[in-house]
Amino acid sequence: MTITQQDELDGLKEIGRIVANTLQAMARAMEPGMTTRELDEIGRACLDRAGAVSAPQAVYDFPGTTCISVNEEIAHGIPGPRRIAAGDLVNIDVSASKNGLFADTGASFRVGPVSPRIDRLCRDGRRAMEVGIAKVASNRPLAGIGNAIGRFAEARGYTLVRNLASHGVGRSLHEYPEEIATWPTRSDRRRIDRGLVLTVEPFLSTGAQQAIEGGDGWTLYGDPVAPVVQYEHTVVATDRGAIVVTLPG
Template sequence: MTITKQDELDGLKEIGRIVANTMLAMSKSLEPGMTTRELDEIGKALLEREGALSAPQSSYHFPGTTCISVNEEIAHGIPGDRVIAQGDLVNIDVSASKNGYFADTGSTFRVTPVAPALDTLCRDGRRAMQIGIEQVGNSRPLSGIGNAIGRFASDRGYTLIRNLASHGVGRSLHEYPEEIATWPTRGEKRRINKGLVLTIEPFLSTGGHWATDGNDGWTLYSEPHAPTVQYEHTIVATDRGAIIVTLPS
């Protein structure tokens, strides 16, 4: 989607606020002993209260309202009977629509106490996302996002999952410019246009390179197996950089 009018930006900001507030409330409720289904039910109630529709459900018939991925699961985890424990890494990914506008956000949370290395990984994962956002602006190269994130990751000894990309969003969950690499690429010549709506969501890992399918048809795992985190915002490109729409209020 390309934003051309203020009411479009207002609509995108509304759903951005809703998904951000939902993820924040879920993270505050996160505690050892609860199941991922119980955590998902919290998100479901909040989205319903705001009149928003789960994007994974409405777009892809996903068997949950939100995606909740624990430890070895790095994306698209199905909420269920898994019990959250101390030391877990829990990724919460919330995407939804309202009045025809879609927004997408995600974060990895620590269930304390965790090993210091995982604290560092989470901090650097969030920083990798921020570095990607800093590359966004009118007429700037799309490849700049992955190149900058790749330098950051390489300098600190991390790897990036190279088949889970950022994407266009706005009028649907996944749209033009489709996949946007968050790792260095060759041959990407496209440029970012003013008003373009997209996500920035690197998957930073201590050794994983690829996401592989599990047995349930949805959940993805790191290959090779390694701790992996994801942080994601929906943003709008402007002449002065990026507007982040998935901020809580």
């Protein structure tokens, strides 16, 4: 989606705020002993109250309102009977629509005390996203996002999962540009249009380089096996930089 009118930006900010508030509510409620299904129900109630519709359910018939991935699961985890335990690394991804507009956000969370290595990975995962967002502006190269994230990751000894990309969003959950690398690439010559709506969502790891599908047809796992974090915002490109629309409020 390319925004051309103020009412489009206002609508995008509304659904962005809804998914951000939902993510925040789920993170606050998460505790050891809770099942991922119970956590998902909190997300469902938040979206329902706000008049929003779960995008994974509506678009892909996903068996949950949100995606919740624990430890070895890195994306598209199905909410279910798995119990969250102290020391777990939990990724929550919330995407939804309202009045024909979509927004997408996500973050990884530590449950209770974790190792300093995982603490650092989480802090750097959020920073990697911010590094990418800083490269979003009108007429800049799309590849600049992944190139900047790649430099950041390499300097700190991390790998990036290279088959889970950022994407265009707005009128649908995934739209042009269909794939935006969050790793270094030389082949992409596309530029960022003014008003372009996109996600920035690097998957930073201590060793994984690919995502592979598990037996349920949805859940993705890191390969090689290693901790992975993902942080995601939906942003709008302007001449002055990126407007982040997935902020709580």
